[in-house]
Amino acid sequence: VNPSFVQAGRIDLTLEGSRAVLDAAVAAADAIGTPMCIAVTDAAGHLLAFYRMDGARTSNIGLALTKAVSASTRRRATADEFRPDEAQVIRKSLAMGTDRMTAMPGGIPIVVEGQVIGAIGVSNGHGEEDIAVARAGIAALTGPER
Amino acid sequence: VNPSFVQAGRIDLTLEGSRAVLDAAVAAADAIGTPMCIAVTDAAGHLLAFYRMDGARTSNIGLALTKAVSASTRRRATADEFRPDEAQVIRKSLAMGTDRMTAMPGGIPIVVEGQVIGAIGVSNGHGEEDIAVARAGIAALTGPER
Amino acid sequence: VNPSFVQAGRIDLTLEGSRAVLDAAVAAADAIGTPMCIAVTDAAGHLLAFYRMDGARTSNIGLALTKAVSASTRRRATADEFRPDEAQVIRKSLAMGTDRMTAMPGGIPIVVEGQVIGAIGVSNGHGEEDIAVARAGIAALTGPER
Amino acid sequence: VNPSFVQAGRIDLTLEGSRAVLDAAVAAADAIGTPMCIAVTDAAGHLLAFYRMDGARTSNIGLALTKAVSASTRRRATADEFRPDEAQVIRKSLAMGTDRMTAMPGGIPIVVEGQVIGAIGVSNGHGEEDIAVARAGIAALTGPER
Numbered sequence: 001v002n003p004s005f006v007q008a009g010r011i012d013l014t015l016e017g018s019r020a021v022l023d024a025a026v027a028a029a030d031a032i033g034t035p036m037c038i039a040v041t042d043a044a045g046h047l048l049a050f051y052r053m054d055g056a057r058t059s060n061i062g063l064a065l066t067k068a069v070s071a072s073t074r075r076r077a078t079a080d081e082f083r084p085d086e087a088q089v090i091r092k093s094l095a096m097g098t099d100r101m102t103a104m105p106g107g108i109p110i111v112v113e114g115q116v117i118g119a120i121g122v123s124n125g126h127g128e129e130d131i132a133v134a135r136a137g138i139a140a141l142t143g144p145e146r
Numbered sequence: 147v148n149p150s151f152v153q154a155g156r157i158d159l160t161l162e163g164s165r166a167v168l169d170a171a172v173a174a175a176d177a178i179g180t181p182m183c184i185a186v187t188d189a190a191g192h193l194l195a196f197y198r199m200d201g202a203r204t205s206n207i208g209l210a211l212t213k214a215v216s217a218s219t220r221r222r223a224t225a226d227e228f229r230p231d232e233a234q235v236i237r238k239s240l241a242m243g244t245d246r247m248t249a250m251p252g253g254i255p256i257v258v259e260g261q262v263i264g265a266i267g268v269s270n271g272h273g274e275e276d277i278a279v280a281r282a283g284i285a286a287l288t289g290p291e292r
Numbered sequence: 293v294n295p296s297f298v299q300a301g302r303i304d305l306t307l308e309g310s311r312a313v314l315d316a317a318v319a320a321a322d323a324i325g326t327p328m329c330i331a332v333t334d335a336a337g338h339l340l341a342f343y344r345m346d347g348a349r350t351s352n353i354g355l356a357l358t359k360a361v362s363a364s365t366r367r368r369a370t371a372d373e374f375r376p377d378e379a380q381v382i383r384k385s386l387a388m389g390t391d392r393m394t395a396m397p398g399g400i401p402i403v404v405e406g407q408v409i410g411a412i413g414v415s416n417g418h419g420e421e422d423i424a425v426a427r428a429g430i431a432a433l434t435g436p437e438r
Numbered sequence: 439v440n441p442s443f444v445q446a447g448r449i450d451l452t453l454e455g456s457r458a459v460l461d462a463a464v465a466a467a468d469a470i471g472t473p474m475c476i477a478v479t480d481a482a483g484h485l486l487a488f489y490r491m492d493g494a495r496t497s498n499i500g501l502a503l504t505k506a507v508s509a510s511t512r513r514r515a516t517a518d519e520f521r522p523d524e525a526q527v528i529r530k531s532l533a534m535g536t537d538r539m540t541a542m543p544g545g546i547p548i549v550v551e552g553q554v555i556g557a558i559g560v561s562n563g564h565g566e567e568d569i570a571v572a573r574a575g576i577a578a579l580t581g582p583e584r
Contacts, residue, residue, distance in 0.1 A: 001404055005309030005433055007492065010302030014200050015172075017297030026161075044336030044496060046204040050196040054160050058192040073497035101497060112293050141297055200299065204336060205365035205393060306492050307464075318453075338496040342488040346452050350484040 013042055013110065013118040017141055018049040021110070021120055025137030029053060034125040036133055037064035040110075042118045045069040045100070053124075060123040067107030067130075068121030069100040075116045078107035079127070106130030110138055159188055159256065159264040163287055164195035167256070167266055171283030175199060180271040182279055183210035186256075188264045191215040191246070199270075206269040213253030213276075214267030215246040221262045224253035225273070252276030256284055305334055305402065305410040309433055310341040313402070313412055317429030321345060326417040328425055329356035332402075334410045337361040337392070345416075352415040359399030359422075360413030361392040367408045370399035371419070398422030402430055451480055451548065451556040455579055456487040459548070459558055463575030467491060472563040474571055475502035478548075480556045483507040483538070491562075498561040505545030505568075506559030507538040513554045516545035517565070544568030548576055 018040040029036040035053035037060040042048050045068075052061060070078050105127035109116045120137045122130040164186040175182040181199035183206040188194050191214075198207060216224050251273035255262045266283045268276040310332040321328040327345035329352040334340050337360075344353060362370050397419040401408045412429045414422040456478040467474040473493035478486045483506075490499060508516050543565035547554045558575045560568040 001434060002309070002312070005306055005312060006404055006409060007304040007306055008301070010300075010304055012200075012299040012302055014297055014299055015197055017294070019197075020294070020297060042336070044204075044334070044338060046198075046336060047196060047207050048198050050193060051161055051165075052192075052194050054158075058188075058190070061193050070497070073495060075495050075497075112298055117298060142293060203365060203367050205362070205367075304492075307489055311489075334496075336496075338490075339488060339499050340490050342485060343453055343457075344484075344486050346450075350480075350482070353485050 010043075011112055011115050011117050013040070013048060015049060018118075020140045021137040022049055022051050024140030025120065025122060025133050026051060026053060028133045028136030029122075029125075029129075032125075032129060032132070034129050034133075036122050036124045036130070037061050038133070038137065039064040039068040039121045040118060040137075041065075041068040041072045041121070043072055043116055045072040045119075048118065056124040063102075063104065063123035064106075064121045066100045066102050066121065067104060067123060068119045069107075070102045071107035071109045071119035071121065072116065074101065075109055077105075077109065078121075079103050079105035104130075106134055108134045108138060110141060112142060156189075157258050157261050157263050159186070159194060161195060164264075166286045167283040168195055168197050170286030171266065171268060171279050172197060172199060174279045174282030175268075175271075178271075178275060178278070180275050180279075182268050182270045182276070183207050184279070184283065185210040185214040185267045186264060186283075187211075187214040187218045187267070189218055189262055191218040191265075194264065202270040209248075209250065209269035210252075210267045212246040212248050212267065213250060213269060214265045215253075216248045217253035217255045217265035217267065218262065220247065221255055223251075223255065224267075225249050225251035250276075252280055254280045254284060256287060258288060302335075303404055303407050303409050305332070305340060307341060310410075312432045313429040314341055314343050316432030317412065317414060317425050318343060318345060320425045320428030321414075321417075321421075324417075324421060324424070326421050326425075328414050328416045328422070329353050330425070330429065331356040331360040331413045332410060332429075333357075333360040333364045333413070335364055335408055337364040337411075340410065348416040355394075355396065355415035356398075356413045358392045358394050358413065359396060359415060360411045361399075362394045363399035363401045363411035363413065364408065366393065367401055369397075369401065370413075371395050371397035396422075398426055400426045400430060402433060404434060448481075449550050449553050449555050451478070451486060453487060456556075458578045459575040460487055460489050462578030463558065463560060463571050464489060464491060466571045466574030467560075467563075470563075470567060470570070472567050472571075474560050474562045474568070475499050476571070476575065477502040477506040477559045478556060478575075479503075479506040479510045479559070481510055481554055483510040483557075486556065494562040501540075501542065501561035502544075502559045504538040504540050504559065505542060505561060506557045507545075508540045509545035509547045509557035509559065510554065512539065513547055515543075515547065516559075517541050517543035542568075544572055546572045546576060548579060550580060 035055035107121040181201035253267040268280040327347035398414040414426040473491035475498040544560040560572040
C-alpha cells in the first residue's frame, strides 16, 4: 500500500480498560451517594460498555450515551466551550439531537499518548457530580485529569 | 392505597446481577472463541448494562440491544415463535424496526419466581453461538435454563 | 497505561487513499457507462469521501452510504452471506434501516494488513455493476481483490 | 409541451465542478492548518461530493452536510440573517434539526448566472475559518465571491 494512503499507530480502548473506567466511576458515584448511568465509547463514538446503577433514572440512559458520543466525536469535553448562560438554553435541546451532540456537562474524552481513544459519559446527577464521576472513571485508566 | 390499585411484589434486576450475567456470558464467549456484544435490559426493556468484547463488530451493538429489548418486552425468547423458513427471511428485516423487535436468535428473558425481570441479548456469532452465550449468562443468575 | 487497557497498531485510511479509491471507481464506472454514487467510509462507518457522478440518481446517495457503512461495521461484503432468494426479499427493506445495514450488493470492506480500515459502497447500477466498480476502487489501494 | 408548463435553462453543477470546489477548499484549509469536513450539494440539497480531511473530527461530517443543505435549499449563506447574539444561542440547536437547517456559519450558495446551482458547507474550524474555506472553494468555480 502507498504509505500516504493510510496512517498507522492508532490506539484502541479494550473492554478491560472500559471496565476499569466503569468500576472507578461507580465507586466515585457510590461515594457521593448519587446513582449514575455511565457509558464508555470508542474513538468513533460506538458503545463499548455501559452500567446503569440501581436507582438511576431510565431517562438518563440516552443522555449518558449522548455525552460519551459527543466527547468522543468532538474530541472535547461536553460543556467546555459554552458560556454558562448559553449552555442553559441549548443543552437540553441538543442532548436529544440525532447526531448525539450535547453541551450538557459530564462527557469527557479519554486521551492516551495524545490520541482520543474514547470517552466517558455520565448522567443522573448535577453537572458537577456528573463531571466528578467522569473524571474519577478516566483517572483509573490514565491517572488524574488536568 | 386501595390494594386493588397497585400490584406489589415486583422483582427488579440490580446492576450487580446484570454484571454477573455479563461476566458469565463473556466467559462462555471466550470459551468458544467468538467475541460478542452483550446487552442486559430490565423488564421494561431499558438498558442496564452492556459489554462489547474486543474484536466484536460495531454493527452488532444495536442488534444485541434489540434482542434484549425484544425478549424483555415480549417476554419470550427471540426466534422462538417463528418457523425456521420464515425466520430466515424476516429476522434481519425485523431487527431494524423502530420498536426494536426481532426474530433473530440470541435474546432470552431472565425469569425469577415466575416474573420476567429482564433479558439478555447477544450478537456477533452464529445463531446457536448467540443462544449458548445468552444461556450461559442467565445461568449465572438463575441456574441452567430449561 | 496498563497495556491490557488499550490495543495499539490500528491503521487509518487517509483522504488521499480515499480519493484514490474514488478515482479508480469513477474510471471503472465510466468504462461501463453507468454513472454511480460512490461512498468511502472509515472502519467505524463514518464518511470519508463521496462522489455522485453526473446522471446518477439522487435516490442512490443514501444506498451507497448504507452499503459502505454496512461493509465497514460488519467487516464483510454486503450480499455475501445471503442466498439469492432471500436477498431479493429483504435487501430493499434493510437498506433504509436506521442502523444502515444492507444485503444489497456493492459494499466491500477495504482490508490492509489483515485489518478492515474502511469500505466502499457503490449504487446506481445492477448488482454486478456495483460490485465491479467497488472492486475496481479498492484495487487502486490494495491491488486486485480475492 | 406548453412552454408555460416548464421552465428551461436550469444549470446543474457537475461532479467535475464539485471536485474543483473541494480541491480549492482543501488547499485553503491546508494553508490555515485546520482540517475540515467539506460537502458540496446540488440546488436541491442532495449531496454531490464530500471530503473529510485527515484529522477532522467525525462530529463535523453531519454539520458540513447540514450547512450545505441549508445554503442550497434556503438559497442564502448560513448565519447571514441572524444577529450575532441570536446566532450564538440558536446556531447549534438548529444544526441538529431534521430538516438540516442551520445558522452556523460555513454554508454558502454557489451562484452561476443568477441561479443557485448548489452550495458548499464547511465544518471543523472556527466560524471565520469555515467561511474562508467555503469562499475559497467557490472561488475556484465562479471567481472571488462578493
